[in-house]
Amino acid sequence: MTNSYLARQPILNRRKETIGYELLFRDGPDNAFPAIEDEQATHRLLTDNFLGANAADISAGKKAFVNFPYSSLVKRTPLMFAKESFIIEILETCEPDDALLEAVIELHNHGYTLALDDFMPAPPWQRFLPYIHIIKFDIRAIPISRAGFFIRHHREKGSKLRFLAEKVESHAEFLAARDAGFDLFQGYFFSRPEILRQKTLSPSVITTLRLYQAVSQPEIDLGLIEQLIINDVTLSYKLLRHVNTMTASRAKPISSFKQALAFLGDARLRRFVTFVATSQATEDKPLSLYLLSLQRARFCEYLSQHITPKVNPNQAFLTGLFSLLDSMLDQPIATLINQLSLNKAIRHALIAQHGELGLLLQLAMAYDNADWPRIKQLSQILQVKESVVAERYLESLKWAAHHEQQHNTE
Structure with missing residues (x-):
């Protein structure tokens, strides 16, 4: 079986909501940056993820953006799907x-x-252009100001084109691209701190940090966590709603x-704290940020027993999670x-x-x-082995996509 x-x-989008994912493919454990042709890379990606498999496993039911080279397009390969x-x-x-054309x-x-x-x-x-729906500008190659002029020119002519800014790596770049007229944004700007300065932590953030500290222990003290949650009305409601959504088939709801x-249990409780408590403390943050932290946690946990020397899976999970x-x-991290009682490693x-x-x-x-x-x-x-890394990363993507779909249905 190939990997x-x-x-x-x-x-x-402009509201920092995830509308899709670009899928990026490379081939072979001995060739992480391959010498294979673009067409072969595209065909492998399509075969592995769109034939006999559910693409929603990795894109959470959202749009998948897939690169097609010249040869695949003139052969009408997309018509197979x-x-x-x-x-x-x-x-x-x-x-x-x-x-x-x-x-x-x-x-x-x-x-x-x-x-x-x-x-370009x-x-x-x-x-x-009359047959195109989205234009992607690499803002590292085309300055935002120049791209903005192009966008305004076409909008003034009544064009329905949508514009996507690639390689947006900071919140300031996101704001500049949004002001220039871009509709969509690609890059990890959402995973960079917007303001790194000392400031007073709000009560909700303090509660979140205390919950983080509680779930980071090898043995979780359910009594302590119960006391922290019970003193926050919103968190209490979200916890019971979350659990009863998971146990909808029970004759009697959990109260x-x-x-x-x-x-x-410990694993799902850690996820609840990260996903729900943090989102309450930082409501202006995009969902992608929480999903990325969950996916990193799972990837690190999956891979912890394959590396040399092996590391504790729980420690690996917490490293990705935090x-x-x-x-x-x-x-600042x-x-x-320093406010959490984590071990030295x-x-x-x-x-x-x-x-x-x-x-x-x-x-x-890096992935x-x-x-x-x-x-x-x-x-x-x-x-x-790179093949093992690839397998575990793909598994973590599917796991995170499953949680995204669960969130979307709640």
Whole structure:
């Protein structure tokens, strides 16, 4: 059985809601940055994730953005799949000739959604625009101001094109791109702290930190957690609602906090605290941030027993789980971690990315960014096969997507 080396990057709208994911593919355990052709990479991705498998496993039912090279487009490869399956990204390496235009018109007429990837404005592409739905600008290659001029020009002409800003890496860039007229945004700007300054923590944030401290212990004290939750009316309501959603088939709903906590168990209780308590403390943060922390936690936990030397799975889970605390609470990571009674290995991993746990966290972050050379390097340092890393990452994506779907139905 071959392994699919797949990473994904979230795409958000102006309200910081995740509307889809770009799927990024690389091939082979001995070739993390492959010499294979673009067409082969695309076909492997489609075969592994859209034939005989549910793409919702990795995209949580949201739109999947898939790169298509020239050869796949002129062969009409997308017609093999339902038009709802994905958004077709026309690679920037495509030659805008007559054959490509004919393919684009046919795909458009069949109802497919088409995007121009890493678009560079040029006269040969002008005749394609009536059949395109989304234009992606790499703001590292095209300044936001120049892209904004292009957007305004087309909006003034009544164009219904949507514009996506790629490689948005800070909140300031997100705001600038939004003000320039972009509709969609790709990059990890949402996982960077917006303000790193000392400030008074609100009561809800203090409660969240105390809950974090409670669930980070090897043995969880349910009595302490019950006291923390019972003193917060909103949290109490969310806990009972969350548990009763999970136990809808029970004849009698759960009504006591102690019963609810016992039902959840340690692992789901940690997830509840991260997902619900933190979202209450920071309501302006995007859902993607919490999902990324959950996915990192699961990835680190999955991989903890495969690396050399092995590390405690619970410590690995907590390292991934707390790796985005600075972004969630807009405080320096060291300030927050020092308020939690975590062991030395987790503290060093989170603050300085040191030790085996720190390397594991670096590997999770490299996969988030589809940094294939760095993935290869870290896999060698941790003495774990890249095929195993790829499998565990894909499993963690599916696990996080399942939780996203659960959240969307609640």
